[in-house]
Amino acid sequence: MEMSAKETPLRLSPTKDSLNRLFAVSGNVCAFPGCDHPVFDEDFELVAQVCHIESAMPGGERFNKKSNNEARRKQENLMVMCLRHHVKTNNVLAYPTKKLREMKRDHEAQFLEKSKQIPIPPMAIDKAYDEIKRISEEILITVKGTDSKVDYLIAQNERLAAYVTTNIPVADNSPFKSEIDTIVSLRDNFNQQNAIDLFEKFREKNWDKLSPNEKFRTLANLGICYMETNRDKAAADLFIDALTYEPELLKAQSLASLGYTMKGDIINSELMIEKTLRADPQNVDAYQAMIHMLSIKGLSFEEIVPRIPESIRQQQEIAYALAFVARERGLLNDALTWLQIALENAQGQKADLTAGIANILLETINGESFVLNGTIDQPSKNKANLVIQYYDEAWNAISASSLRPSRSWWLVNRAVAKKFLGDRKAAYEDILEAWELNGDFWTSRHLAVAALEYGQKVKMWEALDKMGVTAVNEDEKRQTLLFIAEIDVAEGRREKGIAALEALLEDGLEEKATDYVRNKLVELYSTGGKIETAEALIDQLVKDRPEEVRTYLTQAQFLIFIGRKDEAKKSMEKARTLVNAATPAPEIHELAELFQSFNEAKQVAELIEMIADVKVYSRITRQLLMAYYEAGENSKLIKACEDLLAAYGPIDMVTELLSWAYEGLDDFENAIAVLTDYLAKYPDDQLIQSRLAFIYYRQRDREKLKALLSTVDHIDQTLPLEVQFKLARMFDYIQDHERFVKFAYEVRRNFYEEARAHDAFLSLSVETRQEESETKAPVTVTLNSAVSVSVNETNITYIIEDKEPLFASRGELSPDSPIGSALLGKSVGDVFTADRDGQSQEFKVLHVAEKFSYAFSESIQLLTTKFAAEAKTKKINLVQKADGQLDLEAFFCTLEKGTKCRSVY
Ligand SMILES: [Zn+2]
Numbered sequence: 001m002e003m004s005a006k007e008t009p010l011r012l013s014p015t016k017d018s019l020n021r022l023f024a025v026s027g028n029v030c031a032f033p034g035c036d037h038p039v040f041d042e043d044f045e046l047v048a049q050v051c052h053i054e055s056a057m058p059g060g061e062r063f064n065k066k067s068n069n070e071a072r073r074k075q076e077n078l079m080v081m082c083l084r085h086h087v088k089t090n091n092v093l094a095y096p097t098k099k100l101r102e103m104k105r106d107h108e109a110q111f112l113e114k115s116k117q118i119p120i121p122p123m124a125i126d127k128a129y130d131e132i133k134r135i136s137e138e139i140l141i142t143v144k145g146t147d148s149k150v151d152y153l154i155a156q157n158e159r160l161a162a163y164v165t166t167n168i169p170v171a172d173n174s175p176f177k178s179e180i181d182t183i184v185s186l187r188d189n190f191n192q193q194n195a196i197d198l199f200e201k202f203r204e205k206n207w208d209k210l211s212p213n214e215k216f217r218t219l220a221n222l223g224i225c226y227m228e229t230n231r232d233k234a235a236a237d238l239f240i241d242a243l244t245y246e247p248e249l250l251k252a253q254s255l256a257s258l259g260y261t262m263k264g265d266i267i268n269s270e271l272m273i274e275k276t277l278r279a280d281p282q283n284v285d286a287y288q289a290m291i292h293m294l295s296i297k298g299l300s301f302e303e304i305v306p307r308i309p310e311s312i313r314q315q316q317e318i319a320y321a322l323a324f325v326a327r328e329r330g331l332l333n334d335a336l337t338w339l340q341i342a343l344e345n346a347q348g349q350k351a352d353l354t355a356g357i358a359n360i361l362l363e364t365i366n367g368e369s370f371v372l373n374g375t376i377d378q379p380s381k382n383k384a385n386l387v388i389q390y391y392d393e394a395w396n397a398i399s400a401s402s403l404r405p406s407r408s409w410w411l412v413n414r415a416v417a418k419k420f421l422g423d424r425k426a427a428y429e430d431i432l433e434a435w436e437l438n439g440d441f442w443t444s445r446h447l448a449v450a451a452l453e454y455g456q457k458v459k460m461w462e463a464l465d466k467m468g469v470t471a472v473n474e475d476e477k478r479q480t481l482l483f484i485a486e487i488d489v490a491e492g493r494r495e496k497g498i499a500a501l502e503a504l505l506e507d508g509l510e511e512k513a514t515d516y517v518r519n520k521l522v523e524l525y526s527t528g529g530k531i532e533t534a535e536a537l538i539d540q541l542v543k544d545r546p547e548e549v550r551t552y553l554t555q556a557q558f559l560i561f562i563g564r565k566d567e568a569k570k571s572m573e574k575a576r577t578l579v580n581a582a583t584p585a586p587e588i589h590e591l592a593e594l595f596q597s598f599n600e601a602k603q604v605a606e607l608i609e610m611i612a613d614v615k616v617y618s619r620i621t622r623q624l625l626m627a628y629y630e631a632g633e634n635s636k637l638i639k640a641c642e643d644l645l646a647a648y649g650p651i652d653m654v655t656e657l658l659s660w661a662y663e664g665l666d667d668f669e670n671a672i673a674v675l676t677d678y679l680a681k682y683p684d685d686q687l688i689q690s691r692l693a694f695i696y697y698r699q700r701d702r703e704k705l706k707a708l709l710s711t712v713d714h715i716d717q718t719l720p721l722e723v724q725f726k727l728a729r730m731f732d733y734i735q736d737h738e739r740f741v742k743f744a745y746e747v748r749r750n751f752y753e754e755a756r757a758h759d760a761f762l763s764l765s766v767e768t769r770q771e772e773s774e775t776k777a778p779v780t781v782t783l784n785s786a787v788s789v790s791v792n793e794t795n796i797t798y799i800i801e802d803k804e805p806l807f808a809s810r811g812e813l814s815p816d817s818p819i820g821s822a823l824l825g826k827s828v829g830d831v832f833t834a835d836r837d838g839q840s841q842e843f844k845v846l847h848v849a850e851k852f853s854y855a856f857s858e859s860i861q862l863l864t865t866k867f868a869a870e871a872k873t874k875k876i877n878l879v880q881k882a883d884g885q886l887d888l889e890a891f892f893c894t895l896e897k898g899t900k901c902r903s904v905y
Contacts, residue, residue, distance in 0.1 A: 012073040013133055014050060016125050016684040022050065022075050023125070024117040030082040031107040032089070037082035044124035045378045046131055049086040053077050053100045061090050061337075062097045079104045083386045087357065090337045091344050093314060121804070126716045131379055133652065133682060176206065176214055184221055192225045193402035199225070216245040220255055228352075229406045236262035250276055254285030261292045269293045284315050291321040301329050316345045320353065327360055335360050351397040355410050358390035362413055365420060376420050387417040408434040412446050419450075428454040435463065441470040448483060460487075478504070478513050482520075489524060498524055515545070519554050526561050534558060549575045549587045556594055569598065576603065585611040589620070592627075601631035614640045617648055625657050637661040650678040652687065659691055671695055686716040690727040697733060706734045715743045721751050725760045732768040740768065741852045748855060752810065755867035758859035765856050778848050781823045783815055786854030788847045789823075791836065798823065799851050819843070 014022070023039060030037040030048055039048040054064040056072050071077060079100060081089065089095040111117055171177070183202065186195040199222040210218065223238030239259030246252040253276040260269035269289060276286040287308050294304045304325060305313075312318055323338035336357060343353040365380045365387075376384070391414040398404060415430035428450040435447045444466040451460035464487075467480040481504055488497030501517050501524070509517065518541055525534035538555050545551045552575035559568035575591050592607040605627035612624045621644070628637035641658035644651065655678040662671035675692040679685065689708060696705040709731065715724050724747040731740035744764055751757030781787045781800065788797040798813040800820055806812040813820040822834040822843070830845045 007068055012056065012069050012680070013129070013682045014073050014075070014078055016129055018073065018075040018078065019050070019128060019132075020120060020125055022078050022080060023120050023128070025108040025111045026080045026118075027107070027111040027116065028118045030085055031079045031103055032081050032085035033103060033106070035082060035085055037084070039080050040118075040120070040124060040128075044121060044127070046124075046128040047378070047382050048080050048082050049382075050128075050132055051079050051081050051086050051089065053079060053097055053104065061092050062100070064097070079107075083382050084389070087336060087340055087361075087386075088344075091341050093341075094344050122714050123717050126718050129684060130718050131377075133685070134377070134379065171213065174211070174214055176210065180214070180217065180221070187221070187225055187228070191402040192229050192406075195225045196222065196229070212245040213249075216242045216249065216252055219245070220252070223255070223259070229403070232262050235259070250280050250283060251285065254283055254289060257286060257289040257293075261289045261296065264296060266293060266297060282309065282312055284312055284317050287312060288317045288321045291318070291325055295325045295328065301326050301331055301334060314341055314345055316342045316347065316353075319345065320356075323356065323360075327363075332360050332364050336364075349397070351394040351403075351407075354390050354397070355394035355407070358387045358394065358410075358417075359413060361390070362387045362417055365417075381421060384417040384420040388414055388421075391417070405438045408438040408443065410434075411437075412443060415446070415450065424450070424454045428456060432459065435466075439466050439470065441467055441472070441476050444470060445479070445483075452487065474510065474513075478509065482517070486520075494524065494528055498528075515548075515550055519550070522554050522558055526558055531562060547578060549578050549583050549591065551575075552578070553587060553590055553594070560594075560597075565598075568594075572598075576607070579607065579610070581610075583610075592623070596627075599630075601627050601629075602633075605631050605633060605636070614643055615647060617644055617651060617654070622653060625654065629657050629660060632664070634661045634664045645674070645677075650681045652678070652682075652685065655688060656691060659695075663695065668695055668699060684711075686712070686727060687719055687723060690719075690723050690730070693727065693730045697730060702734055705730060706736075709734065709736075712739075715747060717750050721747070721754070721757060721760065724750070725764055729764055729768070741850075745852050745855060748859070752807075755863065755870035758863050758867060761855065762859050762863070765852070778850060779827055781826045781845070781848055783824075784851050786811075786849045786851045787823055787826075787845060789843045789845055791841050791843045795846065797854070799854070800824070801851075 026039050026048075028039045029035065030039070037048060039046065041047045052060070052072065053062060054067055054072060054077055055061045056069075057063065067077075089100060174180070179202065183195050183198045186192070186198070199218060203218055203222070207215070219238045219242035223235040223242065226232075226238065227235035236259040239255040239262075243252045243256035253272055257269050257272035257276065260266075260272060270293060273286045273290050273293065276283050280286075291304055291308065294307065301322075305322065308318060308322075313322070319338045319342035323335045323342060326332075326334035326338060339353060339357045339360065343350060343357065346353055361383050365376060365383050391410050395407075395410055395414070398407060411430045411434035415427040415434075418430065419427040431443070431447050431450045435443045444463045447463035448460050448467060451457070451463055464480065464484055467476070467483070471477040471480050481500065485497045485500035485504070488494070488500065498521065501521055504517050505514060505521075518537060522534050522537050522541075525531070525537065535558075538551075538558060541551045541554060552571045556568045556571035556575065559565070559571060572591065572594050579588055579591065588607050588611050592604045595603040595607065605624065608620060608624040608627055612618075612620045614621055614624065621640075625637060625640060628634075628640065637657060638661045641654045641661065644654050645658070648654075655674055658674050659671045662668070662674065672692065672695055675688055675695070678688050679692070682688070689712070693705055693708055696708065712727075715727055717724070719727075725744070728740060728743040728747055731737075731743060744761065748757050748761040778785050783800050783802055786797055786799045788795055790796075796811065798811050798819070800815050800823065801812040802815055803812070806814055813823075815821060815824060819834045819836060822832055823845075826832065826845050828845050828848055831842060833840050833842050835841075
């Protein structure tokens with residue numbers, strides 16, 4: 001099949017069918033030779049990565065422009081690897097297409113035989129498919145997004161060392177060779193601090209005896225040790241100083257240019273780089289300095305890379321510098337790729353590089369969702385596990401070395417990853433170890449939080465004491481006192497906490513801090529029942545800061561708290577009139593959320609518009625789109641969605657909202673086009689399929705609907721219940737009775753424990769029965785029939801079901817079970833014996849029905865008994881009133897009218 005050469009490359013997701021085959025021949029292990037990391041864990045969660053051999057997009061790894069979109073999504077171009085090996089194979093020089101194809105072929109050859117394959121339940125494929133989709137959207141978000149900052153969860157990444165460089169040996173004939181070499185070797189053993197001490201002593205003792213070259217080497221090596229212990233300024237001064245002793249030596253020049261760059265002295269840095277490159281056009285150190293210099297000058301990452309000759313980009317120093325700059329720009333995937341390349345080409349210590357990779361992976365985890373929900377999604381869990389492994393490796397490599405205090409933040413980051421996985425104990429222990437190595441303010445603060453969370457009160461107070469001692473500026477001192485006051489409050493010593501806050505106010509804090517403490521106090525007074533005190537403080541606030549948005553936010557929150565909603569709204573309106581371009585974004589956002597709680601979508605949209613960058617797909621942008629949708633701002637919604645889709649390609653939520661907007665304007669043609677575009681990328685996405693199905697349904701276009709649904713062989717269980725039922729309903733409309741009955745029954749089965757499943761199932765079957773001619777009850781027991789029997793003087797109903805898992809509590813029975821196999825083929829009135837509870841018993845067949853019809857009456861029964869409290873009462877009353885003769889009209893489902901955007905469910 002030849003595709004047009006002018007096709008635009010799109011990142012098309014693999015189809016579910018491809019995934020199914022790919023996973024089956026994976027043997028449930030990573031395809032990297034020797035790796036035994038599983039693909040699915042015991043709960044069938046996808047804990048590995050589906051990777052492209054030839055990247056889907058230009059600029060990606062091993063992109064082949066001669067291939068085409070369809071070929072790139074095929075099983076042949078996909079491999080399953082664990083996250084670690086996915087990152088590793090991003091180095092295209094070490095892992096070219098040919099090598100990966102060999103790896104894939106050798107790996108899959110072991111599992112081609114059917115008997116060696118693992119069966120994957122459709123549910124697992126649905127979930128995996130969803131996750132792959134989310135990951136590709138998430139990548140876009142992390143690359144371009146700017147809005148995720150989570151206070152104390154965010155590790156201190158600026159500690160990532162900016163440079164790496166190699167030792168500078170001394171000439172063989174130098175009388176100081178062995179002494180200098182011994183000191184330098186300490187660096188290789190991670191004893192930088194010892195090396196620094198010894199160098200300083202060496203310098204003091206021998207300086208006058210050293211030749212210029214030996215002086216240069218002493219200063220340069222000393223500078224490198226300072227650099228590696230995060231003392232950049234001392235390092236820069238040494239590099240610049242060192243040049244005076246060997247002005248024509250290239251190594252001296254390139255280190256000096258690094259020194260100038262570190263000090264932000266662009267002019268001297270540029271001059272020095274030029275000089276070095278004239279003498280040696282491939283000089284790695286000079287290019288390393290150049291990368292940082294260009295970055296400081298403000299060039300984009302895409303502009304910087306081509307300035308570096310391709311022949312040296314793979315060198316450790318260069319790759320590392322590129323990774324560092326990419327990370328600074330938030331280009332986390334680029335950073336990860338270049339770090340991996342640096343690691344592959346590293347000589348000497350690799351711990352910093354390994355930790356660097358861990359560091360960036362940690363940044364790609366969406367901590368926001370953790371803060372909101374206390375949990376993270378499966379792809380993030382996989383990342384967190386890998387982060388921990390990398391830090392383990394890095395930390396073990398430097399254990400018992402003098403680098404540990406300066407790298408103790410690795411442990412803090414590892415603790416963050418452990419916390420993401422829910423292991424507070426391990427997180428606490430890591431931070432404690434870090435703190436014992438390095439009790440600075442930052443680590444102490446982390447320990448205070450972790451100890452609080454893990455219930456280690458004594459340590460928490462120790463950490464708080466240390467915060468007090470190590471706080472160097474007003475902000476840190478205030479943080480400490482506030483922390484203590486808030487702990488007092490949290491532990492029930494409200495009065496003490498409040499007194500401390502009041503004392504802080506008395507002391508005359510700076511303006512911002514004053515406002516923070518006042519707001520905190522208002523909250524404490526009002527939750528403590530001191531309404532009048534709170535009100536007085538708010539009056540004071542209004543008097544002192546009548547032009548501050550914050551003032552009215554506090555007032556509105558207070559009024560909502562005490563139930564004076566109308567007045568609260570007035571405060572919100574007042575705040576809204578004060579909002580301007582200078583208002584801090586968090587305040588505007590907070591105000592928008594207040595309006596959201598009053599369902600004032602128009603005001604929400606107006607406010608979010610001020611802080612959202614609609615060119616960037618982020619949490620804020622999503623909020624804006626929802627506000628447009630709820631406010632009925634269709635044309636604004638269309639404009640914003642189209643811009644986003646043009647920039648990012650199909651994203652499910654944006655596609656869905658855009659289709660709603662078009663539909664709201666009765667523009668079916670565009671609504672269909674946007675959904676069809678999405679389905680070209682994700683052909684198995686049933687959420688979008690069902691959106692499209694409904695438009696065809698509204699247009700009464702049975703033929704298009706039939707074509708659209710032709711490949712649907714089960715209903716995606718990851719969808720909301722309403723969507724699943726609505727999709728099932730579509731099969732009735734296209735008169736595919738078999739699939740309708742099968743799917744409707746399946747959805748009910750999936751949500752059996754929820755009242756609304758039975759409500760919806762009844763509505764659905766009543767509605768469709770009106771159109772359906774009477775189905776004849778089966779005469780004999782077959783698969784998928786319900787049969788009631790009398791045994792041992794009790795009546796039991798079984799459903800013959802060939803499924804995994806079976807719910808025995810609901811009467812489900814495998815056709816292979818002793819009773820199941822005996823029942824098959826029997827008719828009403830038949831009597832037979834079978835083993836039950838370990839003894840042979842006599843069964844008599846009383847009724848046989850289709851399981852679907854049986855489910856109908858069982859749902860009525862469940863809604864009038866087990867779910868009576870939750871069920872929609874109106875329906876139940878009607879069922880009871882009709883007493884067997886159901887009032888069908890009352891059930892009539894408002895399917896089309898009730899369909900809402902997924903985000904609303
Ligand atoms: Zn692996």
